[in-house]
Amino acid sequence: MSQPASLESDFPSPGNNSTSILNTLPDISLPTKNCSPRTQQQIDLLLLALEALELGGSEQMLAMARQLNMEEIIKHRVNLWRLRCSNPWRRSYTRDDLTLEQAKALVIIAGYRAKDLMVNIRQLLLAEQQMREKNLPLENHFRLSEYLERFRAHFRSRMNSRRAKVSAYIASEEQLNELALSLLNKLLFCTGARGMERVWFSLFDGEVT
Template sequence: MDCMNASASISPTPMPAEASLPAALLQLPKLAGIPEDCPRRARQHLDLLLLALEALDLGAPEAILWVSRELGLESVLRDRVQVWRLRSTNPLRRLTQRQPLSQAEIQAIAVLISNLAQRLTVPIRQILLTRSQLEQQGADYRSDALIAFYLDRFRSHFQSRMNPRRAAVIRLAEGDSLDQLALTLVEQLLFCTGVAGAKRLWASLFDGEV
């Protein structure tokens, strides 16, 4: 479905009332004044973070589903199709969904990303530490096998799933911009780890919006 060049509209899944929300979502802080629909920038950012996780971990697509079940998020992230629909609200995608994201859906994705990032803390830290060391030595960070593997997978995922006709996608494909984006996303995934990782990510999505 990712490879289609079209826009689609799928009826959104009804969201549970606040009283029946998963416990993992109730732990997130309430933000006053946030927009009813998830901002374009936030939708794009969430999908790219998931793309980075998939590039870091070959088993990430399957992990997204079983971690969702483990966290009790099935009422929001029902199945693979539902996760795909939410990710396809990223306006850079080849196939985009024009449905708004509910607050519960945004929260569920933020909690999911934080949990997946925590499980990948070791390779995330390794990539960032090795990159820093190589840059200090004046060496190419692509000389490291783990970094090169991650960057190549991220590029492959990005090119296969994003619309090559979008101006933003064209800009990112120039020079080493895509590699820099991929490494920046790893830095942001580190920000998502730790006890308060989901809360930090959730609040950061609305910086400048609240």
């Protein structure tokens, strides 16, 4: 099935150089040169949801970085890990701020991985809808339950329970499930016409000058 032209413009050929790929997301005018902790937290959570969707998710992100010619920004596994540890909710929070270029690279990788996993994401969200319509527990659907279980496990093992919001999520399986599903919806939104750009802007709500 052919894709609309507007969708193609969101996802230029991976063969393009990194500058042209980064330029698919507009620059943001911020009070400081780097991203806020909130933006960094949201980006990392999107990537966490992608990891819960597929085994070897972080390796797939690195492969996508290479495919998109972003090796100068995301050099290797340790570098990717350090960028993600800009999320202040992390146990291994580095206190380093993402530059706009680094944030763009991570969001674009998330968008491309979401596009590759679009069928899976749609199926999981449809399963959620069906379970709720039938007043059945989400865990009754095997694939949806598997995604939610992986997300909860990733979140609990990597986030700092001393942070009040993290502690609240860890204490409530229902809240963690809702977070996991909201991130699925955001990933699916990334795959639509200008969806990646809109998700990008949403990361800076209240911060644009």
